[in-house]
Amino acid sequence: MGIVVQKFGGSSVADAECIKRVAKRVGETFEEGHKVVIVVSAMGETTDYLLDLAGKITDNPPKRELDMLLATGEQQSIALLSMALDKLGYSAVSLTGQQAGIFTDHVHAKSKILWINCERLEEELTQNHIVIVAGFQGVTERNEITTLGRGGSDTSAVALAAALKADVCEIFTDVDGVYTADPRIVPDARKLETISYDEMLELASLGALVLQPRSVEVAKQFGVKIHVRSSFNHNSGTIVQEVREMKQQMEKEIVVSGVASDLNVVKFTIFDIPDVPGTASKLFSALADDMINVDMIIQSQQRDDINDISFTVTRDDREKTKEVIAKTKDIIGGRNYSYENNVAKVSVVGAGMITNPGVAAKMFETLAENDINIEMISTSEIKVSCIIKAEYAQKAVAALHSAFELGE
């Protein structure tokens, strides 16, 4: 049998009892005859505890030292899980990111995996050991400890699955899989059996954070099959894979896969920008230089040679965006700006959209029927998103879910 990579998040290893439960589950997979590689995050609150400790010492810790500190969280959970497996009679070995050969770039606190040297991993697997790898961390060529940034453990798992050519990368979470909409908002939301990488990427970046977007990107690049499933039961969850493989499994073509909303949005509007070529590009270059991810952009020509420009950023980037606007004001010649926190992005996502026109029209119609005003629109090949007032977000999701007949 082949290699199975399983990833358990912080809440799955929150305390000794949780760790014992995970060990039991891992043992079951091993008993089925698979070679097993486990990736774990830090125990529940550990990372926050460590950040709090650092905060008592300095409000601006060097990122290298923060990585040194935070990497201990995963090192603790891999050791404890290995002990729990030993207690159950299995031969397990825990490996830090460094020991597992996960090489990253030098950007501390949000480094990217460059390559994985699988020598040690393969050696342990050959000896039929269950291998437990610390997620979220790696090492540079200079032997410096790095971390991959928030949600990095998903990326560690998928990258390991890619490097080891694993049959599947199972991501265990506290939900059953990926749903057509957030079940807390839409009671008849349906679990998807399969979803394509691109759809998952759109949904992930839209607040349905079952999977870290970076991990889906890596999975897409290397064709890693991801299985998102619950750590509380043995039901099969949602398979994330290439769309053409999906089609073969599906009885009918599904146009829209899901509806999502995202409240982590701030809408900026800059007024009265002179309509000179390159003006907008100067603003967005300056934002990009400061690593601010701009999502939607609308330029509205109001009168001759003068424009308003609206765009959205995440709430984290709000203050930095204000600084950039202040810095570039004389370049872009803008007179004034405003921003609005009280907005939401509602999106319908579906790989089938490409070949099925009319999804956008149906979305606008549905929102209009529900008296929801659309402030901004953006479309891609597999997604239509609208910015609306935040208070209508839940109502919009429920209405769209019903209009596209996504329920059970």
Added chain:
Amino acid sequence: MGIVVQKFGGSSVADAECIKRVAKRVGETFEEGHKVVIVVSAMGETTDYLLDLAGKITDNPPKRELDMLLATGEQQSIALLSMALDKLGYSAVSLTGQQAGIFTDHVHAKSKILWINCERLEEELTQNHIVIVAGFQGVTERNEITTLGRGGSDTSAVALAAALKADVCEIFTDVDGVYTADPRIVPDARKLETISYDEMLELASLGALVLQPRSVEVAKQFGVKIHVRSSFNHNSGTIVQEVREMKQQMEKEIVVSGVASDLNVVKFTIFDIPDVPGTASKLFSALADDMINVDMIIQSQQRDDINDISFTVTRDDREKTKEVIAKTKDIIGGRNYSYENNVAKVSVVGAGMITNPGVAAKMFETLAENDINIEMISTSEIKVSCIIKAEYAQKAVAALHSAFELGE
């Protein structure tokens, strides 16, 4: 100026405030123009917390995984201390045992340092960085994380001082230095300005645990000057160094340097062992095979061809000793045995003893005058030890301290 190695124990880095205080002190040493290498232990209760966590999962964790777990304690404190130094404006860099090039043997949980590859350390020192090294830990040639066992941070510090040819290895503790006796027992106990490695070794292993004996052995082997001093003040403490260097500094020759007592003793007696050559050696070989350190041994011939053998071990080893005696009973042919917890070892230590006979006699006389019965005696070139009833330990120490005129 040369290199100074400073070691701070767990109580010195118990919380954020303590870590800031240590950073200030380290900064002062750096300002004096020294190249500075700092060794720290895990924060106060961290190791116990981690052991407790492991205990909730299994009562017999694999030692490799325990090392993986415990090594995180020091990794956290080095990162936090480095942050605190950065906050004060110093360029500091923290290094794990692996990064610092501390190579050990493969014996997990009590590994020994084999050699130190100083490349990275020297590179950081050349760049005028304050280098902070995780004590208590190292790495094997196979890239496995190991720990040095209890008190290993002292050993890390001394070994680093030896490898880097440091001017001095300063061990910061909660006492002012090494005293002629425990000041809690003997109020007029005097702080020693200097003490030889051998005397320190005898005192260390006698319960005056200011310094870990292993670290003193390494210091002796490589001629590392140790300065035991308080982390609460700037007084000079006690210098541990070669006896010949001491002599030059001393105005008069001191016969006895200190008096110590040790309650961590269990006395075993095995009765009626046939007096056949090699019988005793079989017992002590079996004890050695199980890593039990036997301290004092007395063989008393009671009647023809039959002996009683008494010996002492530490309390930790009591149960294991009982097991070994049970296993070897048919080999050694012993009929029965007893053990006594309620004993103490009282010792006088002094390098000057070698050339001054009569120390043992004076010790026995003093104990006799105080109606304290001696159960066992052992002597070395610089030490005389007696096993007495535990309840007389304090009285004995005070009487001997006074008899040898060690007070202020």
